[in-house]
Amino acid sequence: MEKLLIPMICKVDKVIQETPDIRTYRLKFREEGMMDTFTYLPGQFVEFSLLGSGECTFCIASSATRKGYFDCSIKKAGVVTADIHSSLEEGDEVGIRGPFGNWFPLEDIKGKNLLFVGGGIGLAPLRSLIQYCIDNRGDYKDFTILYGARTSSDMCYKDEIKEWQDNPSLKVVLTIDRPEDTWTSNVGVVPKILEEVVKPVIENTKVITCGPPIMIKYTIQSLLKLGFADKDIITTLEMKMQCGLGKCGRCNIGSTYVCKDGPVFTNEQLKSLPDEF
């Protein structure tokens, strides 16, 4: 465990423009063989640095079961991400530190029904778990994905969603906030669709949710209303982080370090934390 503050160099293998402001960067380590030692589980994050601009925290959006690369989906939001969008192209090199943080409770969700509730860029960490679960499909029972975005053009991973829709063992429900002419699927915010369209089975089901803070808040409310137990609701928190090592103190919520004890929490754990996320 030494010099974890110094990043490893990765090459951008592919850039996918998901939506007008979200790009997925497919990364490979520059040094051969590094990819084999870089093991991670769904839900963990990396520190992505565009050298000279700064460092940002992103969840890994792919699963380690898909070998040879990993993805980071980046939404243009702040200074560094704007720099990444404007200057980072295929073949460029970036620094990566990680993986950090905990992961989705893979043992706990084995043999359960799974319900994924994602909103906007919040599908990225879920995608990692979805890929993992698809690759280990035998371990899980029913499989539902509810994904909402503001508009149809704001939906990321369109190609992959199509794949999921074609997969008979998955149930995919899509929704957008406001009606559009060409949109044939559901319209409405995620919690509403969850209650009215998805109508999930409560028994033996784990819900994994991620999205903007406001969406998470209302989704959890409606999940509780539907009768889910706190321990069955799993979410990943967004928090400003810088070191990822439990030192810089930026991600403190109470005595919890989100970068070490999180970012994946069950609602049960969230309730015990002070309301500062």
Added chain:
Amino acid sequence: MSFSTFVTDKAGLQKFYEAIMASQETYAPVEKFGKFDFKRVSALAECDPESPIAKTMSIKPLFFPRTAKVMKFVATSAGTDVSEVDEDPLAVKRVILGVKHCDARSLQVLDKVYNWDYIDTDYQNRRQNTVIISTRCDKADTHCFCTSLDYDVENLDAMDILVVHGTDGKEYIKARTEKGNELLSSDVTRHASPVTEEITAPVLKSQYASFAASFRLKMNYKEVNEKLSKIFDTPEFENVSGNCVSCNTCAFVCPTCHCFKISDEKIKDTGVRYKSYDSCNNGYFTLMAGGHNPRPAKYRRWRQRAMHKFVYYKERFGENLCVGCGKCTISCPVNISIFEVVNQVSAAAMQE
């Protein structure tokens, strides 16, 4: 095992300091613009080991520098390269003079956070190579409250060598650790004579008694800690943080605040990544790129600061993060005292 103790007079203590400066790399409080900061010294005339506590910066920068290079990098269109920085100038064998007890204690507290999970090797090296000589204060300052907290100031073992100005006019130099004992067994103590525990103990005790009696601020730590941990949502935080100007000074002078930020600087193709201090009182501290800020209001940031010092760190690492040095209060432009804040809030909790 017992460590050696020496006794000498005022001049002998000076000679002891001089002998250390002659043989070791030494850091001591140096005055600049009326404020003492720990700097490299080579003669006793440059520094003042007895600097007043109210005007002395903490020794934290000698272990956790205000700005440290994390790495160097070259980023061109042809490729990117990162390299480690040159040798750490703070990791050499050294002695620090004139350290206050609260400062020495702060390192003990900081050890916990630097030694959990990922071990910060730079910090470890600096720590291992340093001998800390701490002088016990004779009198508490206006804002001191170290005796009220969760550690035993009298038998503090955070320093390697303890210097006490005895009530009998003599100076006592006492080793507290193996490292300190080793230094004292060299010829730096040639102007002092060894004494036994039986002789020193009563003198040290009476000195401590007069020191402990001089405190203006006293609190019931257990009660405050307990009360604070129970009240998160109290409007009292809004009241106590009312006149805070969010200037962040408290965190920068605090001997135990350890939050930092990472920033890159680049000229042409080469650049350096720095790690420098940051403060949770800064509105930007938790502001995320999307605009979401978990602590947007001043009272929330104050609550984080007070609770981290008195509750969270205790919960996590078993020590109180505040060491009671009062540096934040002295530096604060509007004299907000963390002592008053926690007491006021816990008193309000009592009423509820």
Added chain:
Amino acid sequence: MNYTKQIQDIASQLFAEGKIDVFVGYRLNGFDDNQVPVLIKDPQDVHKLVFTDKSVFNLVNYLKTDHTRRKRVGLVVKGCDSRSLNLMLTENQVKRENIYVVGICCEGVTDDAGQKMQNCVDCMVPDAVVSDELLGTASGADTLTYKMNADVAALSNIPLTERAAYFEEVFENCIRCNACRHSCPLCYCAKCCIDQETATLYNGANTTSAAFHALMTWSLHLAGRCVDCRNCEKACPSHLPLHLLHKQNESVIFENFQEHLAGVIPEDRGAFYKYSLKDPDDFIM
């Protein structure tokens, strides 16, 4: 100088008439004779207010915080404070109708040692220039006579290299906590250019070079606006002589730009927001 009684009366009357939501004044800090600012929201607490020659802090700083924004505020201002308030008004940061100003004809405040502060000795505008109510007797001086700051004058006369060495030491001792900026009443920008969050453009790290950069940029942004209240210097944990930079700018501006002094005349903008055809041109090739 003791207006404790008058200020308490004014404050309780304002609360009684419902004219203000919060009163910003001074109170004793509770352990020595120094004072700290206090925001009074409850009329019951009015008795805490004091005003003597220890009322040092410039309270206009509180007009930029969440506590007083969009509220009706009662405020105590001394001569220098009123100048910064004047600039805040000119720059549309506060609405005049929302504040009730208790002006003081200041006789100078004292530091910890009981000495009159240096800026008070050099003070050119002791009387509040903007007020709803003026306490004390006005000094009555009509014409401004510029008093060159002694430190600036002394430094200007030493060789360049010595001056460089001196300032190198100043910037070396800066710990970049930005307390100077936060305590300045005129640094109200929501996003500051010397802030570390835009670190790639500006220096985020805490090196001497970065401190030089930050303090110089900061002082130049305040040039022609700084009212010499010394809030920055009082806030500085390293006790840096920050007034040197401001007073240097002030003296250059006063000398060259038609005796401009920040915030003295209502509606007068900072020196860099206006110009005159008579400005010196001889330094330009």
Added chain:
Amino acid sequence: MEAEVKDQLVSIEKPELIAPPNWEPVIMGILCNWCSYAGSDLTGTSRIQYPPNIRIIRVPCSSRVDPWFLIKSLQTTADGVLVSGCHPGDCHYISGNYFARRRFLVTKKLLNFVGFHENRIQFSWVSAAEGPKFAKVVNKVTEDIKKLGPLHLYKKENFEKK
């Protein structure tokens, strides 16, 4: 001036920093789009030679020049700065250079006050028709700064330590 210049070099007390042989200064030239930049163009098209030490940045108007620009360039690579705009009264935006003039004076005096030689920060008015004047100005600035030697004050690489 000579004596003072020597002082400035010695005061740094780092012999390796004294001007190496064949050292050439780097001068940041910040030129206004409408007059000085056109003027420098004219210098080129009239085949008047001027030193290549100047690195030119074009700005819309001399009042676009924040004092920050000067500080930043002195702190990074430049040994001196030259800012040039339209003559008073000729500003494309009517009054931009009047505002700039005030800022320049204060900035120059302040930088001089904290230890920069006044010749390191220079200003000029060059109109679009004054090709020869531009060459003369650049010549003079380059010469001045060559006399002063490399700038070390607050350079990033020399002042990393605390």
